[in-house]
Amino acid sequence: MDAVFMALADATRRGMIHRLSEGPATIGELGRPFAISKPAVTKHVKMLERAGLVTRRKDGRVHHCKLNAKPMKEAEDWIEKHRKFWEGSLDRLASLLDEPERE
Template structure:
């Protein structure tokens, strides 16, 4: 289980924005420049760079400078940590929902017998 909740918080914050989710999707296909990331959203380099900084703070993206280009690549570990966190609670909710469904079915069967 992921111990550092601040790291997971930063990942969920980064993913809370559709533009950044699009950037992550684009980066999952390979390295891109900030300009490449800006193009699909029709935004300026400065605006795209701000989104990339949020992804960098979450540890999801590495940025390196090559000449005048800022080249970004995706780092999978923070996404894996968030996925593990979600997986833990998915099991919790699945187990509880299964118990609830069984209880409702039992109550319904008892009601039907009483008629």
């Protein structure tokens, strides 16, 4: 989870994810929009992989990357669960009003 949020905490990597959300891309394509060197691209993609957000298939000398939704889903669920603290409070209040005998 640390790795996922860490991977998302960088505008360049979010840009790469944005690109990948439109379909697979090569390392070169992922790095092109950003004014960074090739090793920098390698590192960013490596972090995305480490977080499980991206998988890679090597085809000749070209590496094709694609997005993996699962860790994003987990991160989203975590946020959603903890974001709804207010609704949660309302729910607990409602429970008290509706079913005062429970618990």
